[in-house]
Each structure stands twice: as structure tokens, then as C-alpha cells.
Amino acid sequence: MDLMNGFLDIFQPSILWLLLAGTAVGILFGAIPGLSAFTCMAIMLPLTFSMEPLQGICFLLAIYVGGCSGGLISAILLGIPGTPSSIATCFDGYPMAQKGQARRALGTGVVFSFVGGTISAIVLVFLAPIIAQFALKFSPYEYFTVILFALTTVASLSEGSIVKGLLSCLLGISFAFVGIDKLSAYTRYTMGVHDLANGFNLVPLLIGVFAVSQILENAASRKYAKASEKSGPSQKDLMKTEKVKGFGLSWKEFFYQMRNAIPCGAIGLVIGILPGIGGNVSNLMAYAYCKNRSKTPEKFGTGFIDGIVASETANNATVGGALIVLLTLGIPGDNATAMMLAGFQLHGIAPGPLLFRTNAEMIYAIFAAFLFANLAMLIIEFFGLPVFIKMLSVPGSYLLPAVIAFCFVGSFCANNRVFDIFVMILFGLIGFIMKRFGFPLAPLVVGFILAPMLEENLRRSLMRTEGSLIPILQSPIAVVFLLLTLVTVILTIRKELKNYRQSKAQAAAA
Amino acid sequence: MKKRTRVLSLLTAALMTCSLAACSGGSSSSEAASSQPASEAASQGGSEASSGEAKSVDFPTKPIQIICPVAPGGDTDRNTRVIAQIMSKYLGVNVVVTNVDGGATVMGMQQVLDSDPDGYTMIINGCDMFVPYMMGTTDINIDSFKTVGVPIIDNTTVLAVHKNSGFTDLKDLVEKTKANPNTIEYGGKIGATNQICGVAMNKEWDAAFKFMDVGNNAAKMTALLGEQTDSINISYSLAKDYFTTGEFQALCLLGEGKNELLPDVPVPEDYGLKNVDFSKFFWLGVHPDTPDEIVDILADALQKTTEDPEFIANMEENYLTTVCYLKDDAKALCNDYYTRTMEPYKEEFLAQQ
Numbered sequence: 001m002d003l004m005n006g007f008l009d010i011f012q013p014s015i016l017w018l019l020l021a022g023t024a025v026g027i028l029f030g031a032i033p034g035l036s037a038f039t040c041m042a043i044m045l046p047l048t049f050s051m052e053p054l055q056g057i058c059f060l061l062a063i064y065v066g067g068c069s070g071g072l073i074s075a076i077l078l079g080i081p082g083t084p085s086s087i088a089t090c091f092d093g094y095p096m097a098q099k100g101q102a103r104r105a106l107g108t109g110v111v112f113s114f115v116g117g118t119i120s121a122i123v124l125v126f127l128a129p130i131i132a133q134f135a136l137k138f139s140p141y142e143y144f145t146v147i148l149f150a151l152t153t154v155a156s157l158s159e160g161s162i163v164k165g166l167l168s169c170l171l172g173i174s175f176a177f178v179g180i181d182k183l184s185a186y187t188r189y190t191m192g193v194h195d196l197a198n199g200f201n202l203v204p205l206l207i208g209v210f211a212v213s214q215i216l217e218n219a220a221s222r223k224y225a226k227a228s229e230k231s232g233p234s235q236k237d238l239m240k241t242e243k244v245k246g247f248g249l250s251w252k253e254f255f256y257q258m259r260n261a262i263p264c265g266a267i268g269l270v271i272g273i274l275p276g277i278g279g280n281v282s283n284l285m286a287y288a289y290c291k292n293r294s295k296t297p298e299k300f301g302t303g304f305i306d307g308i309v310a311s312e313t314a315n316n317a318t319v320g321g322a323l324i325v326l327l328t329l330g331i332p333g334d335n336a337t338a339m340m341l342a343g344f345q346l347h348g349i350a351p352g353p354l355l356f357r358t359n360a361e362m363i364y365a366i367f368a369a370f371l372f373a374n375l376a377m378l379i380i381e382f383f384g385l386p387v388f389i390k391m392l393s394v395p396g397s398y399l400l401p402a403v404i405a406f407c408f409v410g411s412f413c414a415n416n417r418v419f420d421i422f423v424m425i426l427f428g429l430i431g432f433i434m435k436r437f438g439f440p441l442a443p444l445v446v447g448f449i450l451a452p453m454l455e456e457n458l459r460r461s462l463m464r465t466e467g468s469l470i471p472i473l474q475s476p477i478a479v480v481f482l483l484l485t486l487v488t489v490i491l492t493i494r495k496e497l498k499n500y501r502q503s504k505a506q507a508a509a510a
Numbered sequence: 511m512k513k514r515t516r517v518l519s520l521l522t523a524a525l526m527t528c529s530l531a532a533c534s535g536g537s538s539s540s541e542a543a544s545s546q547p548a549s550e551a552a553s554q555g556g557s558e559a560s561s562g563e564a565k566s567v568d569f570p571t572k573p574i575q576i577i578c579p580v581a582p583g584g585d586t587d588r589n590t591r592v593i594a595q596i597m598s599k600y601l602g603v604n605v606v607v608t609n610v611d612g613g614a615t616v617m618g619m620q621q622v623l624d625s626d627p628d629g630y631t632m633i634i635n636g637c638d639m640f641v642p643y644m645m646g647t648t649d650i651n652i653d654s655f656k657t658v659g660v661p662i663i664d665n666t667t668v669l670a671v672h673k674n675s676g677f678t679d680l681k682d683l684v685e686k687t688k689a690n691p692n693t694i695e696y697g698g699k700i701g702a703t704n705q706i707c708g709v710a711m712n713k714e715w716d717a718a719f720k721f722m723d724v725g726n727n728a729a730k731m732t733a734l735l736g737e738q739t740d741s742i743n744i745s746y747s748l749a750k751d752y753f754t755t756g757e758f759q760a761l762c763l764l765g766e767g768k769n770e771l772l773p774d775v776p777v778p779e780d781y782g783l784k785n786v787d788f789s790k791f792f793w794l795g796v797h798p799d800t801p802d803e804i805v806d807i808l809a810d811a812l813q814k815t816t817e818d819p820e821f822i823a824n825m826e827e828n829y830l831t832t833v834c835y836l837k838d839d840a841k842a843l844c845n846d847y848y849t850r851t852m853e854p855y856k857e858e859f860l861a862q863q
Contacts, residue, residue: 042582135732136732136735139736180612180614182700185614185642185700185701186701187647194616197612197616275729330731331731331732335581338581338582339583342583342587345583345591346592348824350751352752353751353755354750415610416577416609416621417610417617460722460723460724463722463723464695
């Protein structure tokens with residue numbers, strides 16, 4: 001009933017228009033590599049000054065939803081994640097596009113973005129306060145074990161060689177050490193460079209590793225293609241996108257994929273609820289989860305629809321999870337929700353438990369707006385599909401310079417520093433070299449994101465327990481995650497040994 | 511086919527130009543949003559110019575940015591945005607907030623020092639600016655800038671505990687820390703003023719809190735809500751909801767004296783303990799080579815901001831005190847804070863690192 005009132009509140013032309021416009025702008029920013037929901041919100045925040053509180057908040061919310069989904073467009077079409085949340089979408093989306101199934105890949109991504117968003121919206125509406133209480137149970141002990149478990153995704157993300165995957169991850173961890181040590185406030189490994197005092201910023205690192213390296217590779221392969229006339233799909237092949245109707249997904253496939261979507265939605269939701277970890281981790285975790293439990297894990301990475309479902313469901317479910325803690329506890333979980341919080345504060349509204357009591361009408365209007373923004377995203381992206389696909393027909397010599405220009409803008413916008421542009425270029429080169437030598441890039445990013453959190457929470461735990469590890473083992477949640485970690489590691493080693501024996505046997509037979 | 515491609519690439523180009531414009535417009539904020547205040551200000555500026563005071567410099571003629579050296583979502587960011595909004599009314603141009611996070615506010619301060627000394631880049635900061643200086647990780651401090659003014663004092667830092675903690679009042683908590691030294695936690699962020707506050711409480715009250723790193727303001731609230739830590743210091747307005755519901759209890763105000771806007775929160779003196787002052791100021795500065803005429807114009811606009819009823823009301827809502835210290839007065843105030851509330855605890859603070 002309250003939700004109905006919420007819908008009545010937002011069903012006024014000005015708000016509906018803002019929701020549509022916000023979603024569309026969000027999708028645009030999400031789709032452009034380098035720019036993300038956060039950048040878009042930072043730019044649009046001052047615009048909300050002049051709006052009514054509800055209008056302003058609905059607008060920011062729509063940008064958040066659109067921005068989180070829009071990343072899939074460039075991930076699939078260019079192999080460059082539009083936002084950190086769509087890294088895993090590239091793994092299968094880009095190969096599908098290269099096989100001429102761009103529309104099907106995009107359609108699937110869009111549909112499951114909607115599914116993920118809706119799952120999290122439903123949980124948000126009905127269970128938000130209960131779930132928020134659960135999130136409060138997480139002390140450094142539990143965080144430490146959850147992050148340790150998240151690190152095991154490296155195994156699934158190392159296509160081909162697990163050794164190369166681990167090396168890549170360790171490289172990421174090493175880069176993460178640079179900057180201020182969070183638990184002493186002194187700097188490490190800055191080598192006298194003042195600009196490094198804050199370490200490497202995640203955004204330029206991601207843009208460099210995924211976007212710049214991909215562009216460099218395209219440039220390089222173009223040269224080779226001219227020479228040998230065969231490597232890589234030619235422009236003509238790409239143009240021959242197969243003709244499919246609607247989203248390119250049958251109802252049967254849709255229901256079949258729900259097996260993947262529901263657990264991935266849950267993963268996205270849980271990661272969203274835990275402050276500090278966000279969509280950039282959840283899409284990779286969900287991808288690893290689906291690959292592990294799949295009967296045909298070898299198909300992942302070759303243009304397999306399950307991979308897109310995993311990534312896109314999880315990252316959009318994360319939005320709802322992050323909103324739960326923001327609205328019920330007033331705690332921002334990632335930089336985009338921090339911007340939302342700034343938006344609330346500008347209008348003199350403090351999200352938190354009291355908002356449910358003092359201004360329940362506002363809360364339900366926000367819920368309704370969140371549901372509507374998801375729907376708007378589905379509709380806009382559906383009608384946008386033919387337009388997005390046209391992007392493939394723009395010659396790379398026009399498109400890629402534009403993309404790289406946005407990479408510069410995005411790297412700068414992340415923290416408004418020119419230095420970050422150099423960081424982006426550095427990591428572009430590192431990514432390019434690693435790709436050349438067959439090192440997977442995702443583990444580097446996983447290591448870079450998770451290592452500082454792992455260190456921080458472990459050291460906090462030890463500070464509290466005065467050096468003992470036993471109290472960590474006394475927390476039931478921590479024990480569950482430790483066991484999960486252990487099982488994953490053992491299974492991975494077993495699988496690797498089996499593969500090793502098989503390949504040895506094959507070699508012997510040959 | 512060829513024609514179509516050309517049209518499309520043109521379209522893409524157009525699209526990108528648009529969003530580029532949007533982006534630059536963004537880092538220099540919303541043309542549209544502040545067009546109203548801008549035009550208002552223009553008319554005000556006009557009347558001002560005719561009222562005498564012949565200004566030799568033509569300032570400002572383009573948007574001014576305030577660098578906020580912390581991430582959005584906290585009280586510094588919020589206050590900066592309100593200051594920017596009201597100041598743009600009196601300066602006649604947009605005043606834009608740019609967040610440059612990191613290095614315990616050093617990154618943002620460095621960016622201002624690297625910018626042109628033309629007054630178009632301001633910095634906002636609080637007591638936190640002295641911490642990296644105190645630790646010796648940077649040479650930058652208030653003397654590295656020209657001070658514009660201090661418009662706000664935040665005397666709302668309270669020592670908070672959870673309602674289930676069983677601590678009845680400040681006296682009770684302090685006694686309990688004495689009875690069981692180093693078991694009762696005071697959660698904060700390492701290398702920030704709240705750690706110095708912990709040192710001060712232990713020293714001035716003979717207490718024995720165990721300092722525990724829990725993180726920034728949001729993390730401190732989470733930890734206290736989840737009853738993971740025993741006590742935190744926090745700005746009253748940030749946790750207003752929890753004080754209202756009674757989930758958090760404000761045991762005492764960590765300020766020089768009582769805050770009339772918070773009549774129910776006692777001060778340590780009420781229990782016969784020495785007041786520990788961790789109120790905060792918000793200070794605005796510019797590059798040290800900025801011409802004095804320009805600093806005057808900025809200070810003048812800041813003064814008008816602090817007299818603006820909308821500004822005062824907004825601050826009062828969050829229990830903040832609007833003040834107006836300009837230029838050297840403001841600098842003296844900040845330095846006084848440093849010598850009074852931070853320097854005495856320097857050794858113990860550094861020893862804890």
C-alpha cells in the first residue's frame with residue numbers, strides 16, 4: 001500500500017521526465033569507457049540544487065541505475081568495460097559480438113540487468129531493515145574472511161594458466177601497496193614522488209588496463225591484419241550481425257538462465273550491502289561462481305551467454321544492495337552512493353533509520369523510483385539496441401580516438417587530478433604487455449582492489465585481538481567463509497592436477 | 511553505405527562533443543542551476559559597484575572552484591557545497607566544488623599550490639590540515655596559503671556510546687576505563703584528529719581508553735551501530751537520527767564549552783573533568799601569491815555569506831555555529847586551535863603510530 005502511494009508520488013510529469021532523462025544520461029555515461037555513474041552524478045549534482053528534494057533524488061537515482069547498466073554496451077561491442085562493474089561482461093560479450101551475435105549479447109545483458117535490478121529492488125522494498133541489521137554484524141573479522149574468499153575468484157579468472165593468473169594477481173597486490181598505509185598514516189613505496197602519496201587510483205588503473213590496452217591491441221592487430229589479411233574479424237564480418245528480433249533471447253532461454261541469474265543476483269546484493277566492496281567486485285565474483293558450477297566451464301570466455309547473465313545480473317543487483325545500507329543506515333557503500341548521500345544532504349534530508357519513521361512517504365517514493373528507473377532502463381536500452389549496434393559500423397579509426405579521449409577525461413574526473421592520466425597511460429602499457437604474453441588482466445584488478453581491504457581488516461582484527469588469530473575463528477560467519485575459501489582452493493588444486501595429468505597423458509599418447 | 515557511415519561518425523562526434531561539454535561544464539558546475547543566483551548577483555554586483563569602493567581588479571570573471579580535499583558524503587563536503595552555493599550569489603559567478611581526495615587532505619592542498627595564484631582556486635580544510643604536518647609527512651600547513659576566512663565552527667563533536675553499552679554517563683565510562691585499563695575501546699581513524707582526541711581524553715581525564723582503528727565517519731557509525739566498538743567521537747549532525755532514537759547516547763560534548771544549539775549534551779566540566787576541545791573550524795584559503803585585492807574580494811563575499819539568513823539557517827539546522835573571521839584573524843584562530851588542542855598531545859600521538 002505504501003508502495004502504491006510511492007508510485008502515486010512519482011507519477012507526475014516532472015519526476016517521470018527526470019527519471020527517464022536521468023536513466024538515459026546514466027546509460028550514456030556508463031557506455032562511454034572512462035566515464036561512470038559516479039562521474040555523471042558528480043557533474044549533475046549541482047543541477048539538483050534547484051529541484052525539489054524528491055525530484056533531485058529521483059534524478060540521481062536514475063543516473064545510478066542507468067550508469068550501472070550502460071557499461072555493458074561498450075563491454076560487448078568494443079571489449080572495453082564502460083564501467084568497472086562490467087569487466088566480466090567483456091569476457092563473453094565481446095567474443096559474441098565478434099561472432100556476429102552482438103544484438104543477442106546486448107539483449108541478454110539488458111534483460112538481465114533489469115532482472116538483477118528488479119531482484120534487488122524487491123529485496124530493498126520488503127527486507128531492507130532486516131538486511132541492514134545483518135550487515136552490521138560484519139566486523140573486521142568477518143570482512144577479512146569474506147575478502148579472502150573473494151580472492152579465490154582469481155582461480156576462475158585465470159584462463160589458461162593458473163600460474164600466470166596468480167602472478168597477475170600478485171602484481172596487482174604489489175601496486176596496491178603504494179600510497180598511504182591506512183593503519184599508520186605513513187606512506188609506502190612512493191619513492192619520493194609526492195603524487196603517489198595516495199597510491200594509484202582505481203579508476204585510471206582500470207581504464208588503463210582494460211580500455212587503453214585494448215585500443216593499443218586493436219591498433220597493433222590492425223597493422224598485422226593489413227599484412228596478413230586474416231587475424232581478427234574484418235569490418236565486414238562485424239557488419240554481418242545476425243538478424244534477430246526483440247532482445248535476441250527466447251523465453252525458454254530466459255527461464256533457463258534464471259538458474260544463473262538468481263544466485264548471481266544474491267551475490268550482487270550481498271556484495272552491495274557490505275560497505276566498501278562494490279559492483280566492480282560483484283560482477284567478477286558472480287562470473288567466477290557461474291563458471292565454477294557450470295557443466296561446461298570451458299565455454300566461458302568464448303562467447304557464452306551464461307557469462308553475460310552472471311555479470312550483468314550481479315552488478316545491477318549491487319545497486320539495490322548499496323541503496324539498502326544507504327537508506328536504512330545512512331552509510332554510503334561506494335563512491336556513487338557517497339554522491340547520492342551528498343545529494344540527500346543538499347536537500348537537508350538525512351538517510352537513516354529515522355527517515356523510515358519521519359518521512360516514510362519519501363522512502364516509498366524512492367523505492368518506486370528505483371523500480372521505475374529499472375523499467376526505464378529496459379525500455380530505453382531496448383529501443384537503443386539497433387542504434388548501439390550501428391556503433392560497430394563506425395570505422396575504428398574514428399571511434400577509437402574518441403574513446404581514448406574519453407579515457408583521458410574519465411581518468412581526470414575520477415579525482416580531478418592530471419597525474420591520474422599518467423597512471424592510466426602507465427597501466428595501459430602494462431596491460432598491453434601482459435596481454436601480449438598471455439597474462440589474464442582480471443586477476444590483477446582483483447588483487448589491486450581486494451589486497452588493501454584484506455590487509456586493513458586483518459590488521460584491524462589483530463589490533464583488536466592483540467595479535468591472536470583465535471578470536472577470528474570464534475565468529476560463525478568468519479568460519480563459514482574460511483571453510484568456503486579452503487574448499488575452493490582444494491577443488492582448484494584438484495582440478496589443476498587433473499588437467500595436468502590429462503595433458504601429460506595426451507602428450508604421452510601422441 | 512559509405513554515406514551512412516559518415517553520418518554515423520558525424521553523429522558520434524556530435525554526441526561526444528555534447529558530453530564533453532557536459533563534463534567540462536560539470537567540473538565547472540551547473541550553468542543552468544546557478545543561472546538564477548548568478549543573475550541575482552549580477553544585479554547586486556551592479557548596485558555595489560555604484561555604491562563606491564572602486565575596485566582596481568576585475569575579479570571574478572569566470573567560475574571559481576573550491577577544492578574539497580576529502581571525498582563527497584561527509585560534513586566537510588556538505589558544508590563546502592553550501593558555502594559555494596551562497597558565495598556564488600555574492601561573487602556573481604558560479605562557485606564549484608571539486609573533490610580531490612587523498613593523502614590526509616594533502617593532495618587537495620597540493621593542487622591549490624600548483625594552480626595559478628589568481629584566486630580562482632580556493633581550498634577548504636579543517637583541523638585535519640595540521641595532522642600530516644605534525645607527523646612530518648608534509649611541509650604544507652596554514653602558512654603555505656593566504657587565508658580568506660573561517661565561516662563556520664563546528665562545536666558538535668560528541669563522545670558517543672551505544673545504548674546497550676551500559677555506560678550511564680561520562681563519569682561512569684571514565685571510571686570503568688580506569689578499572690579495566692585498555693579494554694574499553696575508543697574507535698576512530700588512525701592518523702586523524704580523532705586519534706589525537708583519544709590521546710587527549712586519556713591524558714586529561716586519566717582514563718585508559720584503548721584506541722582502535724575502525725575507519726572514517728561512516729565506518730565509525732557502522733561500528734558503533736553494530737556494537738563492535740565501545741565509543742566513538744562523531745559530529746552530532748552526522749548521527750542525528752541515532753541520537754534522536756536513543757540508539758546512540760552523547761555522553762559529552764568535546765568542545766571548549768557548551769553549545770546552545772545542543773542544550774541536552776553535557777560538557778566534561780559538568781562531571782568535574784577538564785573540557786577536551788575538539789571542535790572544528792572550516793577554513794578557506796588561496797594560493798600564497800594571490801594578489802591582496804583578490805583576497806579582499808573573496809573575503810568580502812565570504813563575510814556576506816556568513817550574514818546570509820539562508821546560510822545561517824542551514825548551519826543552525828546542523829547545530830553548526832556561523833562565525834566570521836577574516837584573513838589574519840582567521841589564521842590566528844586556526845593557529846590557536848593547533849597550539850591549544852593538538853600540539854600538547856603531539857608526542858603521545860606520534861608514539862602511537
